[in-house]
Amino acid sequence: MYDRKELESIRERERRWNQERVKEWLKKRPERAESFRTLSGIEVKRLYTPLDIEDLDYSEDIGFPGEYPFTRGIHATMYRGRLWTFRQFSGFGTAEETNERFKYLLAHGETGLSVAFDYPTLYGYDTDHPMAKGEFGKCGVAVSSLEDMEILFKDIPVDKITTSMTINGPAAIIWAMYIAAAEKRGIPKESLGGTIQNDILKEYIAQKSYIFPPEPSMRLIVDTIEYGMKYVPKWNTISISGYHIREAGATAVQELAFTLADGFEYVKAAISRGLDIDKFAPRLSFFFNAHNNFFEEIAKFRAARRLWARGMKELGAKKERSLWMRFHTQTAGCSLTAQQPEINVIRVTLQALAAVLGGTQSLHTNSLDEALALPSEKAVRIALRTQQIIAYESGVTDTVDPLGGSYYVEWLTERMEEEAQRYFDRIEELGGVIPAIEKGFFQREIAESAYRYQQEVERGERVIVGVNRYVMDEEIDIPILRVDEEGERRQIERLRRLKERRDSSKVRESLSRLKRAAEGDENLMPYILDCVKSYATLGETTDVLREVFGVYKEPIIF
């Protein structure tokens, strides 16, 4: 990027600076630590200069926003044109309560919806299943049938607003319910925009809400990709997620590498179904974490875009849109502290700023009380306001990729890319993502990182304000959201009445047609749509697939 002669003169200046200035200075003022490292353990130098990025080629490696390799952003004008989507992940209790929360958030300036489902729903159980005991509505909203989905989106203009749904094992069924609920209101599926997470690989790796074994799970995912491409063209049929990998304890490098490895795995699976990469790739989306180490996070996002664009080109993508890595970001839940919860607002601000400087398309900011419970209304409003302050007051949105060209950020971006590449090679050696999961590779890597991080905190090498430094003895006094216990009874009652009311022969027929199709190799989406439209429940529909596909049992590693 620089003239050879100029580089030589900088090299000479740097040598002198080190030997004279720095050496003298250190005699009087030693540094605070022997070495400084990012959360991934990458050693950070005292200073970065053009010498650290001398091998980078501006046009090839950094380039222009909206142009390959998209290091500086996928759009030419980024936030000068359109801001990211303010999208707060939310859900608790019954569909009615969550519908209220959605309306509250929209009224306060949220621009996209994001649904959190409760655990039974994530595992394809209805609220009345024995395994659902104690879990109703706690971690999200319970959706056991099309009826619940209709209530959840009542009076919300789903043809105008996009909805993201964090659902994986039973993603096809929940998506079918969303489509069916919209169609019942006269909204055609072609006009629906949104995302289903539908990323099973990271479930095996980290989040653990899997149902079926890898092979049938991958089939279901490719079914949704194919169906979406043909009939729901504005829908992102997958959100390839590093978020949960990171939350489970991975480093930024591991998050980057494992997520992209998963992404390429889905692309290969869809290609081997015979789908045209340029038809489906534009609907693949991503989801990352934004953790504490500010510059490392920014470098991660920039490296992710470049790696994805290069990898997709290698896999045969021709259209520019197929090379875009579009991603949602959520600030790091695991970085929040139960101690002095108010100060989490500052952590979230820094993390959100990193996401914005990293060029995110959509953002969730965590609430200050989330190390204690699901967020209260006030806490979630402050979180949303945090995004609005960054967007409208800070000025960071006025120019594209303001950190582009920073010696440190460009160096770190390249380092992240190299480190990720090393992981790709190791995964390849293990035979690919699924064999690596079965061998416990990712799980072990993540558990190691989680433990190492915790030990660093214990030894005080990593300072967590309020936890291992500036500790206060305090009464925690913030309002806590409580899920109405009565909701569970009402939900079970609603389910009972639905089962009485619906045409049970229709339900039986649609379920047995699904079973036959699952035993064969047709695309299951049309069959699943028939089931949900007949008001077969989530549990009933999932059970049919459980019967045909079996269930996954994970290797125990700690």
Add this chain to the structure above:
Amino acid sequence: MERKIRVLVAKPGLDGHDRGAKVVARALRDAGMEVIYTGLHQTPEMIVETAIQEDAHVIGLSALSGAHFPLFPEVVRLLKERGVDDILVIGGGIIPPEDIPKLKAAGVDEVFGPGTPLNEIVEYIRRNVKR
């Protein structure tokens, strides 16, 4: 020679957040205890059964989904029902402060929230193990 303390680390309910349980399991093992980790998706019945089978001295329950009620007290109740009164039952996870006294009243011996130093858990177990 002193007998090793046997700890069953368990994940009741459907919650898949196992980072904390695994980190604690590792720390207890590094502290010289014998650790059995149940894996995910355990019912209180399964946990109590395993604890008895494995002759555990301690059950460590982890829940981040908010389902600590009713799952933690249910483990305590089932232990009583089986006539077991010498297993120390501790828990941790995302637990609102106001729930901690309620869990203790229901028979959970101690609750450790986020940010608890690992050696605090180790020391607590060493001091309070019942046999």
